[in-house]
Amino acid sequence: MKVIPKWSIAVLAVYILGLYWAPTDGAMGESYRLIYLHVPFAWNALLGTFLAAGAAGIYLWKREEEWDRTAQGLVEASAFLAAMALATGSLWGRYTWGVWWTWDARLTTFLILFLLLAGTIVVRDMLGTTPRARRAASIVAIVAALDVPIVHLSVRLWRTLHQDASVLKPDRPSMDAEMLWVLLGGAVAVGWWLFATAGARMKALEKVTKTDGYIAEGSS
Amino acid sequence: MNRQAKTLLVAAVAIGWLVFSGIKEASVYFKYPSELTPTVLAELGHEELRIGGMVAGGSLEREGSDIRFVMVDDGEGQVLVHYVGIPPDMFAEGRGAVVEGSFTMEGVFEAHTLMVKHGEDYSAEEHPDRENIRSDFGTGIPDPGG
Numbered sequence: 001m002k003v004i005p006k007w008s009i010a011v012l013a014v015y016i017l018g019l020y021w022a023p024t025d026g027a028m029g030e031s032y033r034l035i036y037l038h039v040p041f042a043w044n045a046l047l048g049t050f051l052a053a054g055a056a057g058i059y060l061w062k063r064e065e066e067w068d069r070t071a072q073g074l075v076e077a078s079a080f081l082a083a084m085a086l087a088t089g090s091l092w093g094r095y096t097w098g099v100w101w102t103w104d105a106r107l108t109t110f111l112i113l114f115l116l117l118a119g120t121i122v123v124r125d126m127l128g129t130t131p132r133a134r135r136a137a138s139i140v141a142i143v144a145a146l147d148v149p150i151v152h153l154s155v156r157l158w159r160t161l162h163q164d165a166s167v168l169k170p171d172r173p174s175m176d177a178e179m180l181w182v183l184l185g186g187a188v189a190v191g192w193w194l195f196a197t198a199g200a201r202m203k204a205l206e207k208v209t210k211t212d213g214y215i216a217e218g219s220s
Numbered sequence: 221m222n223r224q225a226k227t228l229l230v231a232a233v234a235i236g237w238l239v240f241s242g243i244k245e246a247s248v249y250f251k252y253p254s255e256l257t258p259t260v261l262a263e264l265g266h267e268e269l270r271i272g273g274m275v276a277g278g279s280l281e282r283e284g285s286d287i288r289f290v291m292v293d294d295g296e297g298q299v300l301v302h303y304v305g306i307p308p309d310m311f312a313e314g315r316g317a318v319v320e321g322s323f324t325m326e327g328v329f330e331a332h333t334l335m336v337k338h339g340e341d342y343s344a345e346e347h348p349d350r351e352n353i354r355s356d357f358g359t360g361i362p363d364p365g366g
Contacts, residue, residue, distance in 0.1 A: 023344030024344060025342050025343065025344070026343055026344055026345045027310070027338065027341075027343075028310065028338065028342075029309070032342055035342070095308070095309075096308060096309075096310055096336060096338060097308060097335045097336050097337070097338075098307065098308035098311070098333075098334060098335045098336055099333065099335055102335065103249075104249045105249065139231060139232070142232055143231070143232050143235050143236065146232060146235070146236040147236075158249060159248065159249045159250055159272065160249055161249065161250075161272075161318055161335055161337055163337070163338060163339055163340040164339075164340045166340040166341070166342060174339075174340050174341040174342070175341070175342040175343070176342065176343045176344055178344075179342050179343075179344075
């Protein structure tokens with residue numbers, strides 16, 4: 001029997017707290033609870049992209065395949081989180097703003113982030129397991145990370161429909177303490193998923209490398 | 221610095237700049253009522269645009285799905301908006317809104333899309349949305365301090 005992954009218990013625990021323990025928002029009502037899905041997905045997508053770019057940078061510098069596998073694992077997990085952030089955001093937007101989508105700076109820059117992450121995967125897929133593919137994917141991953149600070153600052157730099165940051169800002173968070181704790185718990189739980197998934201993917205890639213014909217550095 | 225590193229740097233900077241400037245270009249997501257001076261309005265004609273502001277207190281009139289309200293900001297400007305449809309639950313006087321549409325001959329803004337803009341505060345208390353009490357819906361460029 002397969003063991004239930006530990007992160008799934010953390011995620012479940014946080015979502016039960018988010019649904020039943022965290023208070024209802026006075027202005028938005030129950031729909032605000034989507035924050036416990038949307039924000040942890042978005043934060044961890046940004047974190048994963050940032051770390052993936054770091055690994056990609058080290059790969060380009062050292063040319064050690066392990067770093068490339070790290071970057072690939074992180075990119076794939078981050079792409080999934082970014083897609084989930086877009087999906088939950090769309091649902092929440094429909095509920096509170098009245099629209100599924102709008103081309104404001106936060107939504108647009110985040111969509112660009114997702115497309116760059118997807119692009120990293122596509123580039124690797126198109127070029128196969130060659131050093132060229134690894135280098136190209138590394139470059140796209142680094143470009144994706146350049147979008148991370150733009151995503152974060154977008155609500156400050158431009159007029160947007162999306163509200164400003166509630167937590168990641170210089171002033172104190174504009175949330176009740178209970179809400180904030182659940183949100184931070186959600187961020188940790190989803191972060192756990194990110195690292196567990198990226199790690200599992202790295203291991204799987206290592207196996208593929210050893211069994212399949214893997215074109216090593218310097219042979220192309 | 222080898223050739224590859226240079227290529228990477230150039231590509232990264234170029235694409236980063238493109239993304240940034242591309243967004244900057246389309247940066248005025250909405251206009252504030254105060255920015256719609258007679259000159260601007262004359263230039264606009266019946267062109268499509270977005271207007272963002274606050275639903276003025278005491279201005280909201282609803283008859284079924286027929287909605288009329290005045291949109292204001294911290295400045296002098298105000299726009300009479302007409303919208304037919306079902307607004308989101310959060311839509312109310314004193315809250316932020318963004319409308320898409322165009323001006324009619326009579327100078328009424330005929331909106332085909334009505335969106336609620338809410339603040340970043342979350343609290344169990346019946347809190348006034350801070351979007352209203354701080355000067356986010358001011359005039360000109362949003363102040364960097366938020």
